[in-house]
Amino acid sequence: MDYLYLDNIDEFVNDQNKIVTYKWLSLTLGVHVNTAKQMLYHYLQQKRNEGSGTPLHATYLVSGKCVENGSKCHKVSVVREDKLNAVKAKMDVTISVHVYSVQRAELKDSSPLYNTDYDAVKENIKNCNKYSTIRCAAAVPMSSAEVQRAQEMALVPPAGKEISKTGLNENTSATPKPSAKQPAGIMGMFASKNASKSQESSKEVKTEQKDDSSLVETSKSKTASKANPMSNLFGKSAQKKADEKPNKSIKEETAASSTAPAIMKQSQTSPKSKIDIKDEQSKVSSALKVESKDTRNKTKRPEVVDSDDEKMESQQKKRRRIKKPQPDSSDDEVVPDSPPVPNVQTPSPKKQVKREHVSHQEESSEVKRRKRRRVLKSHTFVDEEGSFVTEKGYVSESYSESEEEPEPNSQAKDSSSLKQSFGKREEEKKEKREKKTSTANKPTKQPSIMGFFQKK
Amino acid sequence: MATLTRQDLNFGQVVADILCEFLEVAIHLILYVREIYPSGIFQKRKKYNVPVQMSCHPELNQYIQDTLHCVKPLIQKNEAEKVVMVIMDKEHHPVERFVFEISQPPLLSISSETLLSHVEQLLRAMILKISVCDAVLDNNPPGCTFTLLVHTREAATRNMEKVQVIKDFPWIVADEQEVHMEEAKLIPLKTMTSDILKVSHSQLFCTESQKLNEIL
Numbered sequence: 001m002d003y004l005y006l007d008n009i010d011e012f013v014n015d016q017n018k019i020v021t022y023k024w025l026s027l028t029l030g031v032h033v034n035t036a037k038q039m040l041y042h043y044l045q046q047k048r049n050e051g052s053g054t055p056l057h058a059t060y061l062v063s064g065k066c067v068e069n070g071s072k073c074h075k076v077s078v079v080r081e082d083k084l085n086a087v088k089a090k091m092d093v094t095i096s097v098h099v100y101s102v103q104r105a106e107l108k109d110s111s112p113l114y115n116t117d118y119d120a121v122k123e124n125i126k127n128c129n130k131y132s133t134i135r136c137a138a139a140v141p142m143s144s145a146e147v148q149r150a151q152e153m154a155l156v157p158p159a160g161k162e163i164s165k166t167g168l169n170e171n172t173s174a175t176p177k178p179s180a181k182q183p184a185g186i187m188g189m190f191a192s193k194n195a196s197k198s199q200e201s202s203k204e205v206k207t208e209q210k211d212d213s214s215l216v217e218t219s220k221s222k223t224a225s226k227a228n229p230m231s232n233l234f235g236k237s238a239q240k241k242a243d244e245k246p247n248k249s250i251k252e253e254t255a256a257s258s259t260a261p262a263i264m265k266q267s268q269t270s271p272k273s274k275i276d277i278k279d280e281q282s283k284v285s286s287a288l289k290v291e292s293k294d295t296r297n298k299t300k301r302p303e304v305v306d307s308d309d310e311k312m313e314s315q316q317k318k319r320r321r322i323k324k325p326q327p328d329s330s331d332d333e334v335v336p337d338s339p340p341v342p343n344v345q346t347p348s349p350k351k352q353v354k355r356e357h358v359s360h361q362e363e364s365s366e367v368k369r370r371k372r373r374r375v376l377k378s379h380t381f382v383d384e385e386g387s388f389v390t391e392k393g394y395v396s397e398s399y400s401e402s403e404e405e406p407e408p409n410s411q412a413k414d415s416s417s418l419k420q421s422f423g424k425r426e427e428e429k430k431e432k433r434e435k436k437t438s439t440a441n442k443p444t445k446q447p448s449i450m451g452f453f454q455k456k
Numbered sequence: 457m458a459t460l461t462r463q464d465l466n467f468g469q470v471v472a473d474i475l476c477e478f479l480e481v482a483i484h485l486i487l488y489v490r491e492i493y494p495s496g497i498f499q500k501r502k503k504y505n506v507p508v509q510m511s512c513h514p515e516l517n518q519y520i521q522d523t524l525h526c527v528k529p530l531i532q533k534n535e536a537e538k539v540v541m542v543i544m545d546k547e548h549h550p551v552e553r554f555v556f557e558i559s560q561p562p563l564l565s566i567s568s569e570t571l572l573s574h575v576e577q578l579l580r581a582m583i584l585k586i587s588v589c590d591a592v593l594d595n596n597p598p599g600c601t602f603t604l605l606v607h608t609r610e611a612a613t614r615n616m617e618k619v620q621v622i623k624d625f626p627w628i629v630a631d632e633q634e635v636h637m638e639e640a641k642l643i644p645l646k647t648m649t650s651d652i653l654k655v656s657h658s659q660l661f662c663t664e665s666q667k668l669n670e671i672l
Contacts, residue, residue, distance in 0.1 A: 018588075019584075019588060104588070105591035106591075108488070108495065111500065
């Protein structure tokens with residue numbers, strides 16, 4: 001074997017300051033993954049022996065059997081070098097240990113490892129397992145029809161099937177354990193607004209029990225599934241399912257350090273197990289098969305959901321502010337502070353229900369009365385400071401076509417400031433009412449102008 | 457996706473949006489990697505399809521967002537030369553400066569999604585570089601703080617002082633002390649050239665104070 005690769009790796013690591021993972025190396029040099037692992041090992045040995053200046057850091061992939069929480073499991077984790085022996089000692093049987101990556105920087109968390117492989121894998125996405133040893137005859141790319149079907153099915157089962165966000169915590173040693181407790185403490189100091197956010201994020205931990213039968217369980221957090229707009233849209237059935245399943249919502253910080261779910265970067269098996277997931281979830285069973293591999297990909301999902309959720313919340317918040325009736329303020333210029341919305345996590349159905357309720361009310365009121373219309377009237381009054389204020393407002397009045405007497409009925413008088421700074425709220429309300437009036441009145445006849453002159 | 461040219465109002469806005477988003481992520485990441493704040497306040501989030509660390513602290517986030525909100529119009533008009541994140545020690549002497557040099561090409565247009573995914577790829581690479589920058593940088597002393605500076609033109613500063621983009625968030629001219637770093641060592645981190653940020657490319661480099669080594 002020629003030793004040019006050592007120079008190559010040296011160039012990547014020292015000159016370009018890259019993180020060299022075995023997967024990236026195998027894709028870059030076009031070698032089998034096992035060869036890449038050996039290359040890295042060899043390189044590391046050589047550099048360590050030379051004892052040259054720049055320190056190198058390495059991460060290792062350790063896999064083995066151990067007993068956690070009283071159940072046997074097969075654990076696979078990426079660990080930093082300094083934690084390697086500790087993790088190995090914890091395992092009953094160590095099945096494999098190999099170099100995962102070599103880099104100059106001391107990594108604080110595992111994100112750069114994923115980032116490194118991302119582009120390389122993306123380029124080779126059709127054949128990223130070209131150099132890998134994992135083979136599965138059943139894993140063939142789906143036809144586009146199947147893909148579509150799978151996507152539809154994916155929408156229906158609880159989108160609240162959260163996967164642990166523990167990309168941070170899966171790396172048992174890449175993140176030190178005391179910091180696990182720290183987030184809980186520091187998060188508590190923040191405002192309640194952020195407490196709700198952290199609640200969502202402090203989610204489930206996956207406990208994996210992989211025997212030969214490979215039974216795996218997931219735990220879901222109720223708050224997460226509840227707050228999830230998708231699961232709300234697809235209804236109560238989804239929520240029921242979520243509630244039925246064993247809800248082991250453990251706080252991720254404390255639990256993760258003990259349960260340490262596995263990481264395996266074996267992306268090939270993930271398509272297969274994904275299909276399994278969808279089938280299983282349609283049955284109501286306590287044990288779920290969840291993809292255990294490629295948890296880095298999975299950690300994406302809760303984050304996506306989180307960000308969507310936050311967006312929804314902020315939009316809802318905005319909408320709520322607009323809806324709130326403006327207090328009768330005589331001061332045109334002051335922009336009133338709308339009171340903070342207390343319940344941040346209002347799911348969308350609530351709002352929809354509210355809207356419907358209001359619209360129902362209005363409809364019924366419309367039908368009973370005589371025809372109502374909205375008239376722009378200006379109302380002059382003296383405000384607190386003694387100045388005259390004229391406000392134009394839409395007043396809904398009832399009238400009938402036979403008599404052309406408008407009876408002023410200031411039941412729904414909304415005063416909108418001339419500047420219309422928060423007129424948006426009013427407009428929306430008015431628009432709703434206008435809509436209702438327009439739908440209630442069948443033939444809208446313009447009132448004759450003579451009515452103004454006749455009646456005095 | 458429609459082709460946008462420089463003349464479109466949207467062009468500047470799109471570029472500014474992309475850049476400001478990237479700057480926000482980069483700033484949070486630098487805070488995490490350089491350990492300015494305890495790692496407990498950071499949370500993993502996703503950007504450009506990779507995990508990044510973002511802080512959860514509301515005031516810190518607000519500060520960064522407000523700053524970038526004010527910087528955005530400058531970028532839109534192509535008046536911002538560089539955005540600098542200065543890390544200072546307890547005595548407010550700059551220890552490190554992360555300089556983002558921005559320049560935009562005068563005559564280019566953006567079009568099609570492939571270009572934006574290319575930009576995403578480049579930004580991803582930038583983020584990766586920030587993550588490993590501690591290999592080339594020395595450790596900072598404890599108790600560091602940070603501040604954000606923008607290098608721009610005189611006219612723009614006048615404007616910024618006149619029109620407060622965000623209320624109660626004034627920008628002041630930076631002290632000489634904060635800007636000038638003694639015995640600075642320049643460490644280039646990443647250069648990125650793309651069709652929307654071309655000509656003189658977008659650079660990220662770090663200057664580090666040598667003096668610190670002597671003290672330590």
